[in-house]
Amino acid sequence: MVALSAAEVRFIQGGIAHDLRSDGRGRYHFRPFSIQSGVIPQANGSGRCKLGATDVIASVKAELGRPPAGRPKHGSLVISVECSPTAAPEFEGRGGEDLSLELQRALERSLLGGPSGAGAAIDLSSLHLLEGKVCWVLYIDTLVLSSDGNLLDALSIAIKAALNNTGIPKVEVLASTSADEDPELDVDNEESSPLDISRVPITITLTKVGRHYIVDATAEEESQMTAAVSVAVNRKGIVSGLTKRGGIGLDPSILADMISVARHVSQTLIPSVDAEIAASESRAAGS
Amino acid sequence: MEFISPEGLRLDGRRPHEMRQLHAEVGVVAKADGSALFEMGNTKVIAAVYGPHEVQIHSQQLHDQALVRCEYSMAAFSTGERRRRGKSDRRAMELSLVIRQTLEAAILTHLMPRSQIDIFVQVLQADGGTRAACINAASMALADAGIPMRDLVVSCAAGYLNSTPLLDLNYIEDSGGGPDLTVGIFPKLDKVSLLQMDSKLSTDLFEKVLTLAMEGSKAIAEYMRQMLLENTQKLAFARGTLKR
Numbered sequence: 181m182v183a184l185s186a187a188e189v190r191f192i193q194g195g196i197a198h199d200l201r202s203d204g205r206g207r208y209h210f211r212p213f214s215i216q217s218g219v220i221p222q223a224n225g226s227g228r229c230k231l232g233a234t235d236v237i238a239s240v241k242a243e244l245g246r247p248p249a250g251r252p253k254h255g256s257l258v259i260s261v262e263c264s265p266t267a268a269p270e271f272e273g274r275g276g277e278d279l280s281l282e283l284q285r286a287l288e289r290s291l292l293g294g295p296s297g298a299g300a301a302i303d304l305s306s307l308h309l310l311e312g313k314v315c316w317v318l319y320i321d322t323l324v325l326s327s328d329g330n331l332l333d334a335l336s337i338a339i340k341a342a343l344n345n346t347g348i349p350k351v352e353v354l355a356s357t358s359a360d361e362d363p364e365l366d367v368d369n370e371e372s373s374p375l376d377i378s379r380v381p382i383t384i385t386l387t388k389v390g391r392h393y394i395v396d397a398t399a400e401e402e403s404q405m406t407a408a409v410s411v412a413v414n415r416k417g418i419v420s421g422l423t424k425r426g427g428i429g430l431d432p433s434i435l436a437d438m439i440s441v442a443r444h445v446s447q448t449l450i451p452s453v454d455a456e457i458a459a460s461e462s463r464a465a466g467s
Numbered sequence: 468m469e470f471i472s473p474e475g476l477r478l479d480g481r482r483p484h485e486m487r488q489l490h491a492e493v494g495v496v497a498k499a500d501g502s503a504l505f506e507m508g509n510t511k512v513i514a515a516v517y518g519p520h521e522v523q524i525h526s527q528q529l530h531d532q533a534l535v536r537c538e539y540s541m542a543a544f545s546t547g548e549r550r551r552r553g554k555s556d557r558r559a560m561e562l563s564l565v566i567r568q569t570l571e572a573a574i575l576t577h578l579m580p581r582s583q584i585d586i587f588v589q590v591l592q593a594d595g596g597t598r599a600a601c602i603n604a605a606s607m608a609l610a611d612a613g614i615p616m617r618d619l620v621v622s623c624a625a626g627y628l629n630s631t632p633l634l635d636l637n638y639i640e641d642s643g644g645g646p647d648l649t650v651g652i653f654p655k656l657d658k659v660s661l662l663q664m665d666s667k668l669s670t671d672l673f674e675k676v677l678t679l680a681m682e683g684s685k686a687i688a689e690y691m692r693q694m695l696l697e698n699t700q701k702l703a704f705a706r707g708t709l710k711r
Binding site: 220226243265269327 | 513542544545
């Protein structure tokens with residue numbers, strides 16, 4: 181929990197009103213972030229994102245599974261979020277479950293592409309192996325290690341880095357004898373192919389404090405929010421998921437305004453995230 | 468299964484008395500009072516310490532000493548096979564208890580009556596020896612938090628396979644069915660605070676394996692002390708109290 185005095189609250193609110201926040205940022209500026217790829221060698225792909233004092237890890241494990249019901253030619257994505265008690269003592273025991281679930285649902289909304297899977301972050305038909313029988317299931321497991329606000333955006337950056345780092349093992353389907361039998365598969369873990377991540381969105385959360393809204397709020401700023409809107413935007417500027425959280429109602433006109441600000445911020449943020457991911461990949465390959 | 472090749476090398480290329488590569492970092496969780504990352508080969512653990520602070524549940528307050536609490540959790544991606552483990556599974560609860568008891572023995576709890584110290588240990592990757600890695604990480608995190616301690620607590624595992632005592636077992640060796648001994652020591656006081664072993668071993672062999680684990684612990688202690696010293700020097704330079 182963040183405990184703030186009345187003077188601190190006024191300082192934060194006044195700073196936001198004057199477009200000069202406590203750490204010197206403007207309203208639409210992100211904190212500096214760093215990305216580390218391949219931090220979990222046991223996974224097919226992984227990434228760690230540090231955004232200020234917020235620190236999250238995402239890992240991708242590819243397993244063979246059955247295609248989702250009604251979509252025999254698709255693979256599937258499964259997302260989970262865990263909040264480690266290292267991030268805050270309140271997450272001890274079952275304490276982090278509410279927050280984990282809220283973050284998980286928001287990520288599912290922006291990455292899974294609805295019941296038809298049409299707007300999913302990864303082209304689900306590329307995960308398909310044998311119609312109605314076998315497909316790849318990508319388990320995206322994320323862990324919050326340290327929390328200083330804006331967890332959702334940090335998680336989406338870590339997931340993008342992890343997906344970029346992921347290699348899907350090459351699979352050969354050996355001619356199966358009959359339609360009823362389970363097919364035989366030959367998984368070659370030596371050879372793997374990368375995923376197409378051009379559609380993976382980055383979430384940008386706009387937090388409303390007083391009459392203004394800001395991006396990338398710290399824990400102190402989040403404690404003063406009246407409402408927050410998280411917008412998932414991909415490289416082309418297409419919005420693929422929305423979540424409104426917290427507090428008071430929002431005027432529909434403000435909502436439209438917030439979405440356009442999120443898209444505007446994404447135009448500078450996404451290229452810098454992509455550049456950082458590419459840099460960390462070459463670092464990981466070099467070491 | 469052959470765990471040692473005719474040339475005397477283990478599955479991962481180590482000699483029987485060789486430890487895996489160690490790596491430690493202090494201050495990895497910005498918001499915690501003390502934190503550390505500890506790696507032994509592929510085993511990777513983060514520990515964070517909060518406190519001493521006010522006791523949260525009043526009935527648990529101890530009037531003459533600090534309350535030490537510990538929670539151990541494993542990330543869903545930490546094991547080779549993806550599996551979701553609850554925080555309340557019995558293995559996790561036992562480990563929380565073991566870590567707490569081992570470290571509580573080192574903390575000067577009587578100096579901080581009516582307060583609480585939380586230790587959180589998070590396993591990022593498990594490849595054998597998690598128990599030892601967790602204790603080492605937590606010990607460094609406590610030191611980073613500036614909590615008064617009698618000594619560092621250092622832990623290391625050893626086992627016995629193919630009639631050879633082996634230091635610091637990895638996951639494959641750990642599941643090899645031989646005895647697995649984890650020891651936790653106070654390196655300066657030269658005392659044992661944790662000792663666990665499963666499976667059976669004759670008394671004279673036990674002594675050999677125990678000595679090996681203790682020697683391993685002392686080598687780790689050396690490394691941990693050096694890392695903590697480097698961190699303190701870095702802080703002192705930053706503050707300007709230490710000149711080059």
